[in-house]
Amino acid sequence: MAMTNTTLQDIRAMYPSMLDKWELRPEVYGLWQKGVSNATNPQGIISADVLSKAAMSWGRDVEIPVMDIASNANGTGLTCSFTGTESVSDLVTITWATISNGFNMQPAKNFQNEIKYAQEFSRKYADMIRAMAGAANAVVDTTLTGVIEGTYTNPYVPAKYAVGANDALQVALANRPDFFNDLVDILASDDIFPQLDVLGSTNLRGIVSQLFAQGDANATNTAYQFQQGDYNYTFDKDVTVGAIAPTDASGYVMPVGAYGIVHRNSPDCMANSSSKTHDWGTVMDPTLGLPLDFLFSDGCGDINALSGNAADTAAKVETHQFAMHFGILTPYESVQSGVIRKFDLLTA
DSSP states (O other): OOOGGGOOOOOOOOSOOSTTTTTTOOOOOHHHHHHHHHTTOTTSSOOHHHHHHHHTOTTSOOEEEEEOOOOOOOOSSOOTTOOOOOOOEEEEEOOEEEEEEEEEEOHHHHHTSSSOHHHHHHHHHHHHHHHHHHHHHHHHHHHHHTTOOOOOOSTHHHHTSEEOTTSOEEEOGGGGGGHHHHHHHHHHTTTOOSSEEEEEOTTHHHHHHHHHHOOTTSSSOOGGGGTTOOEEEEEOTTSOOOOSSOEEEEEEEEETTOOEEEEEOOHHHHTTOBOSSEEEEEEEETTTTEEEEEEEEEEEEOOHHHHSOTTOSSEEEEEEEEEEEEEEEOOOOSSOOOSSEEEEEEOO
């Protein structure tokens, strides 16, 4: 009798095999992470008091008192009938947003599979965070776009740089070599001084590197404008590239700490509450940099289509849900004065 019944089976490698490492390659969430770090930056716009009260504000608005700049008229001498300018105050209310996501787990399925429970859980969690962080990063871009100012007092605008319909400076290719030198002066005319944060689209990295590399030994020196340390650069593919004219790269420019992100969690999650079928808690996520709300529940379900075992008609099914509640704060301006600006580096 032939030995076909005992032929060697196919060889299967162990998981993780590393072959799929680039399937989940890390993304850069520069806009989001800058906002999170700015929230505790001493040079930023968010006080420790605001950060603390925002974290405990579930179910209530957070109102932040601010004062307008006064426009006192000068006189030519003292008078007995002087009338001064009264102060004007206001309240800024934090606008909250929530991004949530989650996944299911089936322990019996993993028991019968090469991919074990911890491995699948790790992968599903990473996929979820990737989706949440991508959405949050895009919200920051939209928020910054909504507050940029297109009015300038420096004579370079519009003599050298036009302002587009999107309120961004339009930098022609011929003016690109000296733009970052001119930008310090343009902002100084509106009382915005270094150090400055530049949050640029992906292609801005190559352009800045090229300008920085053109030093004293080159026929044209453009490196001088970076030697004072005026700029901190962050590059992010979610920075919206201008569409007024063909554009190579775009970027926001602002004082250090000019926007920040606050967060809060639900009371049940902060208290680590539990019921017969649910458990609440918080999980600190290193990618998002914030504590997420967490809700766990489990029940019974038919998982035979997932496990490949017809007997799995009444198996344990877990649900893991996560949520992030956040607000993005930008500078209060009674009259827009251009704290956050944007520029487009045009193709021609």
